[in-house]
Amino acid sequence: MADKVSGATEQFDFEKQKRKDEMKQQVITFALMIIFTLVAFAMVIAELDRLFVIPVLLVLAAIQVGFQIYYFMHMSHKGHELPSLMFYGGVFAAFLTILALVVLVWW
Known part of the structure; x- marks a missing residue:
């Protein structure tokens, strides 16, 4: 009986840590996306050269799409x-x- 309780506690602790790690990844990803957005706005407001800004904006957008798909749409899960x-x-x-x-x- 004690083994069942111990096993259930270990499973619960494992699931809790797994959820905590996943939430940490999502918060970090969200913060990075906010930073990328602020960088994009800053480049446009600073009126940098268009030949520099447009490719950088496209790269930042592609990275954000990847983050959205991989982390927020849970494509990384089994x-x-x-x-x-x-x-x-x-x-x-x-x-x-x-x-x-x-x-x-x-x-």
Whole structure:
């Protein structure tokens, strides 16, 4: 009987620590996204060169999208392999479509 209680307590403590770590990751990710947003606003307000600002904004936006998908949509969890595969397959197809249109326009 004592083993069952001990095992249940250990499982509870493990789950509690796991949730705590996940919440910590989400708070850090949220803070990074706020910082990236403030950096983007600061670059635009500072009226830096457009050839510098636009690529940096696109990179910051891509990083934020990655954070949103990976952490806030829980794509990093077990059991989300098929939705992840479908999502990344769709992103790849969209990338190929945009690439093909860019090549057609410039050719």
